[in-house]
Amino acid sequence: xxxxxxxxxxxxxxxxxxxxxxxxxxxxxxxxxxxxxxxxxxxxxxxxxxxxxxxxxxxxxxxxxxxxxxxxxxxxxxxxxxxxxxxxxxxxxxxxxxxxxxxxxxxxxxxxxxxxxxxxxxxxxxxxxxxxxxxxxxxxxxxxxxxxxxxxxxxxxxxxxxxxxxxxxxxxxxxxxxxxxxxxxxxxxxxxxxxxxxxxxxxxxxxxxxxxxxxxxxxxxxxxxxxxxxxxxxxxxxxxxxxxxxxxxxxxxxxxxxxxxxxxxxxxxxxxxxxxxxxxxxxxx
Amino acid sequence: xxxxxxxxxxxxxxxxxxxxxxxxxxxxxxxxxxxxxxxxxxxxxxxxxxxxxxxxxxxxxxxxxxxxxxxxxxxxxxxxxxxxxxxxxxxxxxxxxxxxxxxxxxxxxxxxxxxxxxxxxxxxxxxxxxxxxxxxxxxxxxxxxxxxxxxxxxxxxxxxxxxxxxxxxxxxxxxxxxxxxxxxxxxxxxxxxxxxxxxxxxxxxxxxxxxxxxxxxxxxxxxxxxxxxxxxxxxxxxxxxxxxxxxxxxxxxxxxxxxxxxxxxxxxxxxxxxxxxxxxxxxxx
Numbered sequence: 109x110x111x112x113x114x115x116x117x118x119x120x121x122x123x124x125x126x127x128x129x130x131x132x133x134x135x136x137x138x139x140x141x142x143x144x145x146x147x148x149x150x151x152x153x154x155x156x157x158x159x160x161x162x163x164x165x166x167x168x169x170x171x172x173x174x175x176x177x178x179x180x181x182x183x184x185x186x187x188x189x190x191x192x193x194x195x196x197x198x199x200x201x202x203x204x205x206x207x208x209x210x211x212x213x214x215x216x217x218x219x220x221x222x223x224x225x226x227x228x229x230x231x232x233x234x235x236x237x238x239x240x241x242x243x244x245x246x247x248x249x250x251x252x253x254x255x256x257x258x259x260x261x262x263x264x265x266x267x268x269x270x271x272x273x274x275x276x277x278x279x280x281x282x283x284x285x286x287x288x289x290x291x292x293x294x295x296x297x298x299x300x301x302x303x304x305x306x307x308x309x310x311x312x313x314x315x316x317x318x319x320x321x322x323x324x325x326x327x328x329x330x331x332x333x334x335x336x337x338x339x340x341x342x343x344x345x346x347x348x349x350x351x352x353x354x355x356x357x358x359x360x361x362x363x364x365x366x367x368x369x370x371x372x373x374x375x376x377x378x379x380x381x382x383x384x385x386x387x388x389x390x391x392x393x
Numbered sequence: 394x395x396x397x398x399x400x401x402x403x404x405x406x407x408x409x410x411x412x413x414x415x416x417x418x419x420x421x422x423x424x425x426x427x428x429x430x431x432x433x434x435x436x437x438x439x440x441x442x443x444x445x446x447x448x449x450x451x452x453x454x455x456x457x458x459x460x461x462x463x464x465x466x467x468x469x470x471x472x473x474x475x476x477x478x479x480x481x482x483x484x485x486x487x488x489x490x491x492x493x494x495x496x497x498x499x500x501x502x503x504x505x506x507x508x509x510x511x512x513x514x515x516x517x518x519x520x521x522x523x524x525x526x527x528x529x530x531x532x533x534x535x536x537x538x539x540x541x542x543x544x545x546x547x548x549x550x551x552x553x554x555x556x557x558x559x560x561x562x563x564x565x566x567x568x569x570x571x572x573x574x575x576x577x578x579x580x581x582x583x584x585x586x587x588x589x590x591x592x593x594x595x596x597x598x599x600x601x602x603x604x605x606x607x608x609x610x611x612x613x614x615x616x617x618x619x620x621x622x623x624x625x626x627x628x629x630x631x632x633x634x635x636x637x638x639x640x641x642x643x644x645x646x647x648x649x650x651x652x653x654x655x656x657x658x659x660x661x662x663x664x665x666x667x668x669x670x671x672x673x674x675x676x677x678x
Binding site: 194210241385 | 453456457476479480483484486487488489491493495524526577578581584585588591592594595596597599602605606608659660661662663664666669670672673675676677678
């Protein structure tokens with residue numbers, strides 16, 4: 109990995125290993141970072157600048173026939189900070205280069221199709237950074253926990269998802285999968301806050317309490333996701349997210365690393381520079 | 394107008410009056426602002442914060458059944474700074490609340506429809522800020538200048554556009570129309586720069602020189618746009634844009650004013666707060 113503002117190889121350090129156990133994860137930890145939220149904020153801004161520069165190169169390549177793109181997949185329980193990632197990490201990048209999709213409960217039209225149908229339609233164009241707020245992983249998370257399809261149906265989806273992602277990566281898209289993990293108690297505090305503050309009511313949904321009541325089943329479903337879909341072509345990154353500032357820092361670092369990995373120079377001119385300069389002069393100064 | 398970080402009523406001060414003449418516009422002026430780019434940068438950041446807060450209220454309302462939205466329409470000649478507005482002004486707002494559409498040369502499918510078809514499909518959802526990088530105004534600008542349809546065809550479009558925008562505003566959308574105006578010489582400098590710097594080549598398109606050669610016809614077409622489509626429900630704002638920092642400041646102020654004009658409080662809870670608190674407690678802390 110190239111050294112950037114934060115010399116931490118988040119890409120490898122936050123990957124779940126073969127013996128990874130979600131039950132043992134310290135969601136309040138801040139791997140690779142010893143400072144506090146203020147220092148993290150400054151670092152985040154620096155990473156944002158660096159990311160922004162690389163994103164412009166990616167966009168330029170897309171405009172010049174390049175086929176590369178990046179897809180950031182963000183998963184996590186309610187209140188885990190997905191919205192904050194969108195606002196504070198994705199928000200650091202030029203909106204012209206970003207395609208953000210939030211996947212909610214499937215619409216009637218979406219239900220009539222294969223679960224990957226709506227996902228395929230939302231894949232980023234060449235040169236863009238696609239961002240999924242929830243994703244096809246809901247089809248092995250809420251769908252499994254709430255038994256929306258029979259076990260033999262969701263059981264085969266892990267392999268399907270791996271094959272799908274392999275195809276997407278083969279097409280030139282770097283996939284960055286992040287799971288924001290908070291503790292049961294942290295979720296309690298955040299839901300409680302939404303019920304205390306009138307400016308947060310709109311973020312509260314009574315369904316969130318229903319999901320919370322199924323916490324152990326969700327933990328089990330996430331554990332299966334990490335065990336079965338963290339592949340070499342599209343690994344997961346498990347982010348301790350009790351500290352919101354840490355999660356934002358870690359995800360911005362992962363996005364930056366993905367862009368560095370594309371190793372892009374500025375595209376060369378697709379026209380004769382001297383000829384165009386002469387044409388420009390001919391129009392008057 | 395409420396007072397904000399910049400006590401300048403851009404909404405009214407930058408509207409073209411009945412005797413407005415584009416030929417007389419000083420594109421290097423900075424109406425309402427006496428500082429330089431550094432001071433403008435700080436002010437822009439402050440307006441960004443204020444805008445971001447209001448945007449969250451708009452988004453919250455959209456999630457709670459509200460019907461209001463905002464549509465920022467950005468027009469201007471090549472190199473006038475439309476991309477910079479997207480990056481530096483639109484980029485200050487939470488990307489979850491923004492729907493950005495860039496309108497290029499119509500695709501074959503778009504050509505088979507009325508010129509407003511693709512525009513209608515891109516109108517913002519309730520609660521969102523829609524942003525058009527170019528728009529239906531191209532249908533009375535490039536289309537008129539390049540005679541892509543007969544005069545009797547584009548001639549009737551001014552009234553059609555006014556009727557269309559009246560309908561959109563009636564549906565709850567505040568329209569903010571900004572035209573970034575640069576001088577002939579300023580465009581020369583900016584195009585020249587794109588041909589000097591390899592990291593800017595990708596932004597250069599030989600077609601831009603063709604358009605530049607038709608400068609007087611474009612000025613005339615813009616003058617007609619201001620005369621015929623600056624209505625009370627959807628006025629134009631003509632932004633002197635030789636100073637990029639001024640254009641960004643002015644557009645951010647206009648967007649902020651539009652959001653202030655919605656006069657939104659936080660939506661009230663759609664659930665019984667005490668009941669939900671009890672349900673939350675029942676799931677453990």
